[in-house]
Each structure stands twice: as C-alpha cells, then as structure tokens.
Amino acid sequence: MTGGTVLAAATAGSGLTITWSVGTVVLAVVAVLVFALGLAASIALHEIGHLVPAKRFGVKVTQYMVGFGPTVWSRRRGETEYGVKGVPLGGYIRMLGMFPPHRGEDPSVVRESSTGIFQTMADDARRLSAEEVGPDDDHRVFWRLPVWKRVVVMLGGPAMNLLLAVALLGGVAVTAGTVVVPTTTVAVVQECVLPAGTGRDTCPEDAPPTPAAEAGLLAGDRLVSFDGRPVTGWDAVRDDIRDAAGRRVPLVVERDGREVTTTITPIATRVARVDEDGEVLLADDGRPLTEEVGFIGVRPEQVQPAQPLSDVPGVVLDAFTGTASVVVTLPVRMIDVAQAAFGDAPRDPDGPIGIVGVGRLSGEIAAIDQISSVDKVTGLVSIMGSLNMALFVFNLLPLLPLDGGHVAGALYEGARRRVAALRRRPDPGPFDVARLMPVAYVVGGLLVAMSVLLLYADIVRPISLLG
Known part of the structure; x- marks a missing residue:
C-alpha cells in the first residue's frame, strides 16, 4: 500500500566539500544504511497503521509483508503470516474481501464476465477477492465494515507516517532548530x-x-x-x-x-x-x-536556535504544504526531470527525487567536511521526517491503488446511501470499488514509470548538496 517513489525537497548548497578517506567512506555508507533501515521502518509502521485497526474491527488479515517480490523471511502467528520480501520499496497487508460481489449475489459466487477489457479487470478482481473468503469468513470481510471503519483502516497507514513526520521534524525543531x-x-x-x-x-x-x-x-x-x-x-x-x-x-x-x-x-x-x-x-x-x-x-x-514546542505545528505545516505543492504539480515536474535526465536542462533541486537520490543525499550529509556531527544527525533525521511526510501526502491521493482511492470509494458509498435515505429510496448497497481497477492499473503503471525515471535521473543527473 506504499509506493516506491519518494517525493522530497532538497536544496543544493555551495562552498561545501568532501575530503574522501576511509573514515568518510564508512560514514557515508553507514548513513545510507541508516536511511535504508529508516525507510523500511517507515513502511513497516505504515502497514501496522492498517493492520491494527483492521484486526480490531474483526477483519481477517492473512498477510503482513514489508517489501515486494520473493519472500526472504516469514512466520505465521495465528491467522496472519508476517514477513519480509526481497524488494523493500513498499509493503502491504492482505485483508479478506476488499471488493464486494455484485448486489444480490452470494459473496462466494462471481457472475460471468463480459468480453470488455475493463469489465474483465473488475470481474477478475472480484473473483480473486471471493476465492480467499472461506465458508466461515463471510462476516469478516473488509467490504462489510461500516464506512467509517473502512476509512479508519485505510487512513491508519498514512496517519502513522504523519505521526512519524511530526515526531521527527518536531524533534529536530525543538532540539536543533530549523530556521536560520x-x-x-x-x-x-x-x-x-x-x-x-x-x-x-x-x-x-x-x-x-x-x-x-x-x-x-x-x-x-x-x-x-x-x-x-x-x-x-x-x-x-x-x-x-x-x-x-x-x-x-x-x-x-x-x-x-x-x-x-x-x-x-x-x-x-x-x-x-x-x-x-x-x-x-x-x-x-x-x-x-x-x-x-x-x-x-x-x-x-x-x-539556528532550538525552537519552542509551539513552533512545531508551523514546522509540520510548512513541510506538508511544500510536499503537497510538489505532488500537485507532479506531472509538470516529471517532465522537467525527463528533460534534465535526457537533455541539457538543469535538475530542479526542489523537485521530485527518488529513493536512490535520497540515499545519495544521506551519504553526502555524513561526508561533507563543513557539517558538524550534530548537524549530520539532524540532517538525516530531517530527511526521514520529510520522507514520512511525502508518504503521508502521496497516499492521500484519491486514486487506486493508493490508500486515498479506497477512502474515496468508501466516502462515496456513504454519501450515496445517505442521499438514498433522505429521498426514501432503497439502499443502493456497497459501492463496487472493483469497477475502478482499470484506474488502479493505469496509476500503478504510471508509478512504476515515474520510479524508473527518477532512478535514472538520480544516477545520471543527481541532486547534490555540493551544488
């Protein structure tokens, strides 16, 4: 439920130098490893934000996984398999019954599909969802939850990233300061x-x-x-x-x-x-x-003086608005990234940056001569705070397969049921989120393409603190 693309802002500096030595290389490598562990921890906590309310509301969760691809390690506790996969650029929990059946049909039976490709995508999603539901699990499927509970489950992940961003960015503000x-x-x-x-x-x-x-x-x-x-x-x-x-x-x-x-x-x-x-x-x-x-x-x-606790909301709000501005203008900014990667255009230091780029910045912070040890630690903490703010904002987009897409579907269902009740009309039933699967495939494809482009740009035209 978390994507592999990180949106963060970096400001290129001037007059900064790195004197490479064995110690400097070790520091840079340690910083990159710390960033990788921090990313994995952020993803793991994001999924816990989904897992805890889902179990609390009685939904059957069969898997909790950090990463994608082949499973590296897993262990089953009760009805849930917990594990780590080989590509730590995301994660997911598998809940039974994400998509409802057609109204009036048995949840375990999916009607025959039409030949339309979009309808086929929707029917395939319903079929896979129904196959996971056992004879004793019908009352524990996700789609049967009240709207507000579904919203809580889906917002649990982004909310966890927001809490991490507040803790990390707020901690930097009150200990080291963020304003020069x-x-x-x-x-x-x-x-x-x-x-x-x-x-x-x-x-x-x-x-x-x-x-x-x-x-x-x-x-x-x-x-x-x-x-x-x-x-x-x-x-x-x-x-x-x-x-x-x-x-x-x-x-x-x-x-x-x-x-x-x-x-x-x-x-x-x-x-x-x-x-x-x-x-x-x-x-x-x-x-x-x-x-x-x-x-x-x-x-x-x-x-850069330490700030009072009362400044933390402003610091977090600035991080949110800065990240949101990048997300809102993402199509234009990705064009700029492509022009920089494949042409002579300069790379925007305040534009989107991928996982490799953020890892590079972490290594540079640890290796730059003019930065004190305290500033290096606070710099790495700030990067992790910005990363979690990016995960929070990005996952709120009302598009499948992002968390915001499921939230939007649940809210739409609640709104149309409310309208039907006010008009004294029959309950329209659950909203068929599976009909939006074509959108999910398109968005997923765009996310993959964006991640590949940022990976390439971060290698050939990286954003650097050295200017």
Whole structure:
C-alpha cells in the first residue's frame, strides 16, 4: 500500500566539500544504511497503521509483508503470516474481501464476465477477492465494515507516517532548530565595493573600500548601537543602514569584551525591491523595481536556535504544504526531470527525487567536511521526517491503488446511501470499488514509470548538496 517513489525537497548548497578517506567512506555508507533501515521502518509502521485497526474491527488479515517480490523471511502467528520480501520499496497487508460481489449475489459466487477489457479487470478482481473468503469468513470481510471503519483502516497507514513526520521534524525543531536566524555579530567584512553582477570575489587595485572596511570593522564585532539607537536585531539595524545612505553616523561595536566607537558612512547602492516574502517586485513591463539604499559591506553571523514546542505545528505545516505543492504539480515536474535526465536542462533541486537520490543525499550529509556531527544527525533525521511526510501526502491521493482511492470509494458509498435515505429510496448497497481497477492499473503503471525515471535521473543527473 506504499509506493516506491519518494517525493522530497532538497536544496543544493555551495562552498561545501568532501575530503574522501576511509573514515568518510564508512560514514557515508553507514548513513545510507541508516536511511535504508529508516525507510523500511517507515513502511513497516505504515502497514501496522492498517493492520491494527483492521484486526480490531474483526477483519481477517492473512498477510503482513514489508517489501515486494520473493519472500526472504516469514512466520505465521495465528491467522496472519508476517514477513519480509526481497524488494523493500513498499509493503502491504492482505485483508479478506476488499471488493464486494455484485448486489444480490452470494459473496462466494462471481457472475460471468463480459468480453470488455475493463469489465474483465473488475470481474477478475472480484473473483480473486471471493476465492480467499472461506465458508466461515463471510462476516469478516473488509467490504462489510461500516464506512467509517473502512476509512479508519485505510487512513491508519498514512496517519502513522504523519505521526512519524511530526515526531521527527518536531524533534529536530525543538532540539536543533530549523530556521536560520541572522545575529548582530559580524561574520564577514567585505574589503571593497564591487559592482553588482560582476561575479568577482577579489578586489581589483582601483576598487574603493567598503564603508565597513574603512571604519575598521572586524569579523566577530557585535553591533551595539547605530546612529545613536541600540541594535536589537539584524533586521532592524539593516533597515537603519538602508535609510542612512550618504550620512556619517556613529557606530558602537563590542570587540573582545569592550566597546569600540567609530563612525561610518553608508554608500548609496541600487537594489531590487522585494515584498514581505522576499519576492522581487516587478513593474508593469516586467522589469524588476529598484530602490536606492545604504550599504556598508558586512554579512552577519547566522545561527539556528532550538525552537519552542509551539513552533512545531508551523514546522509540520510548512513541510506538508511544500510536499503537497510538489505532488500537485507532479506531472509538470516529471517532465522537467525527463528533460534534465535526457537533455541539457538543469535538475530542479526542489523537485521530485527518488529513493536512490535520497540515499545519495544521506551519504553526502555524513561526508561533507563543513557539517558538524550534530548537524549530520539532524540532517538525516530531517530527511526521514520529510520522507514520512511525502508518504503521508502521496497516499492521500484519491486514486487506486493508493490508500486515498479506497477512502474515496468508501466516502462515496456513504454519501450515496445517505442521499438514498433522505429521498426514501432503497439502499443502493456497497459501492463496487472493483469497477475502478482499470484506474488502479493505469496509476500503478504510471508509478512504476515515474520510479524508473527518477532512478535514472538520480544516477545520471543527481541532486547534490555540493551544488
């Protein structure tokens, strides 16, 4: 019930390096193995989310399997066989009676099929479903459950992935933080003024010094006051600097535990105007709007503080909306992946990525020199949290064979029974989900094709944290 395609977002970085050694290779391999175990655990818990309510409601469950393909290990406990299969890219539980018979027929008897291919698919699904039902099992089939119980069973798997995503992403937020915040401490003092768009990072001999360099600012200085006003945060002092173009203003910094007073004259520079979300504002002709602001030539240190528990819902909501946006635009994004894989188009770092790609990113996180051990652990945990959010969102799509398809069928059945009752008409009976099997085959084929394309793209045009 879980697919083999993972939808996750990755942001390519710059300036990151890997110094390959035996220890680095071991770390990368361990990270990939941890990711593989985490994926298997996520799939196993997803299926437990289906298994527990199904058994609780009395449905006979004959199999609980993690993976597809040949069985590697299995053991029967009671009426259920528990096992692991050779391809750990999904899983399933087998419940009796997933599809109802035709109305008025004996559940163990399937009517003769027509010659239409779609009808044949539906009849084959009903026949296979009926063959599993023994003479004493008719009251324990899935389709006889009330609508709300069927919805609970089918949503149990995605709900388990959501709980895992909340625990993992929320845990990272409250222990290591997920938001990078600029501080009032200077990280970099630019030596000279370079025209925008030159792409240069070295100063030519005739380049004028930046106001910060001319004022004697050093990396590590903490801004105390600017133009007579206390510095309470980077955003506030940045706005003050922008408004002080061409004016000579007093500046106080803390250096090595003592305060140093100097003066600084921000120079005027023209930059693009942005809105509250950081998006560039455009004129009617499509050109960016610009404004003249003050510039001194410093970059602040950035920290990633632990967040309060109250921030966890926002962190989870951001992960959900980001994943949902990928899923909603998936057809277009897969075209972009194909163009990158088979052409010269760049790979979108925020686009869909497959299992191999996520495993590669896990190995890179463990091997990158500039990332601390704590950040490596939190990075891997964040990947697993994003993976579970992807499984949650993807399985909610109202299409068979995904869990959302069964939920949609149950809800439709409940709605039409309700309408019939309000109109005082006979009960229309269970909705024939087997009629949607052609859709299931098409969706399944698309999922396989998508997984193969992502596998190929992750090999020939991988998304990398190294840029």
